[in-house]
Amino acid sequence: MDTEALRSFVRAAGLGQLRRAADELGVTQQAVSKRIAALERELEVRLFTRTARGVELTLDGQAFLPHARSIVAGVERAVDAVRPGSRALRIDVLGLRSAQAVALHDYWRSHPETDLDVVTLRVDDPRAAVAAVEAGDVDASFRTVTAPETLPPGVRMIRAFDSPLELLVGPRHPLASAPSLTPLQLRKHRIWVPGIAPRSEWAEFYDQLVTEFDLRVDAAGPHFGDEVLLDTLADSADVATLVGARDRYIWPAQHDLRRIPVVNPTLAYPLSLILPGTNPHPGLRRIITHLRRLPRLPEPVWLPSWATAPRRGDGESCASHR
Numbered sequence: 183m184d185t186e187a188l189r190s191f192v193r194a195a196g197l198g199q200l201r202r203a204a205d206e207l208g209v210t211q212q213a214v215s216k217r218i219a220a221l222e223r224e225l226e227v228r229l230f231t232r233t234a235r236g237v238e239l240t241l242d243g244q245a246f247l248p249h250a251r252s253i254v255a256g257v258e259r260a261v262d263a264v265r266p267g268s269r270a271l272r273i274d275v276l277g278l279r280s281a282q283a284v285a286l287h288d289y290w291r292s293h294p295e296t297d298l299d300v301v302t303l304r305v306d307d308p309r310a311a312v313a314a315v316e317a318g319d320v321d322a323s324f325r326t327v328t329a330p331e332t333l334p335p336g337v338r339m340i341r342a343f344d345s346p347l348e349l350l351v352g353p354r355h356p357l358a359s360a361p362s363l364t365p366l367q368l369r370k371h372r373i374w375v376p377g378i379a380p381r382s383e384w385a386e387f388y389d390q391l392v393t394e395f396d397l398r399v400d401a402a403g404p405h406f407g408d409e410v411l412l413d414t415l416a417d418s419a420d421v422a423t424l425v426g427a428r429d430r431y432i433w434p435a436q437h438d439l440r441r442i443p444v445v446n447p448t449l450a451y452p453l454s455l456i457l458p459g460t461n462p463h464p465g466l467r468r469i470i471t472h473l474r475r476l477p478r479l480p481e482p483v484w485l486p487s488w489a490t491a492p493r494r495g496d497g498e499s500c501a502s503h504r
Contacts, residue, residue: 255318
């Protein structure tokens with residue numbers, strides 16, 4: 183199958199116009215039209231219908247698009263893998279202060295020759311991150327699809343590492359002086375976690391955490407950013423939040439906030455890595471090896487149900503309870 187025809191189809195589908203697709207590809211509109219016509223003849227289906235504004239996908243076109251994207255992305259990755267000066271390894275993280283970003287920074291400090299591009303897709307639904315990996319917009323994404331059987335065939339998900347949780351409180355909180363805490367000791371205390379988005383993996387994580395340990399997790403109100411959250415904790419005698427032990431937070435010295443490990447069991451947030459099923463960026467293997475070597479968590483460890491069930495792609499997963 184002609185990869186240039188596939189590339190023309192993918193760009194036309196994304197832009198909705200043959201002319202704009204031709205401009206991006208650096209060819210004539212007639213060339214794009216001929217490529218797509220040849221592809222339709224080979225498939226024996228119509229992929230587009232013409233409209234006053236351009237073109238729209240038919241039902242067959244909609245079904246074919248994700249597979250075409252995957253093929254085009256795979257070809258581009260294969261070429262980049264052997265091309266001198268190929269583009270940087272692009273990895274999506276939840277935030278630049280998140281545990282994933284911290285782990286990548288640690289890797290880069292040990293391997294400064296790595297051409298690494300750390301990005302944030304600014305999406306809550308992990309399926310959007312899956313689509314970005316499938317389309318080749320990013321080479322990998324630190325997201326989790328909690329129902330892995332719904333993953334499209336062009337991508338896979340592996341276990342990356344588990345991030346232990348800590349309770350973050352201000353100096354006047356009744357638990358502020360504790361060297362460590364158990365989940366039982368957190369009961370009846372208000373744990374404020376603003377920004378729990380519907381359909382997100384962390385919404386399901388907190389649902390299971392609340393059910394398992396009878397915790398009072400409050401997601402009320404809009405999330406105005408980490409600075410506002412830290413200011414609130416510093417001024418409050420009854421509000422706490424949960425943060426990842428590897429997450430990076432910075433606050434004024436006068437806040438005197440305390441990060442307290444949660445143990446017996448250690449509460450851990452599982453982090454997965456979504457990547458292409460075939461022809462992944464060659465730089466990913468060394469990063470996966472780095473993640474496998476992260477320190478083990480104190481036993482026993484509590485993880486949500488999806489992190490303890492077998493899943494497709496775990497053949498290269500990182501060791502459990504890391």
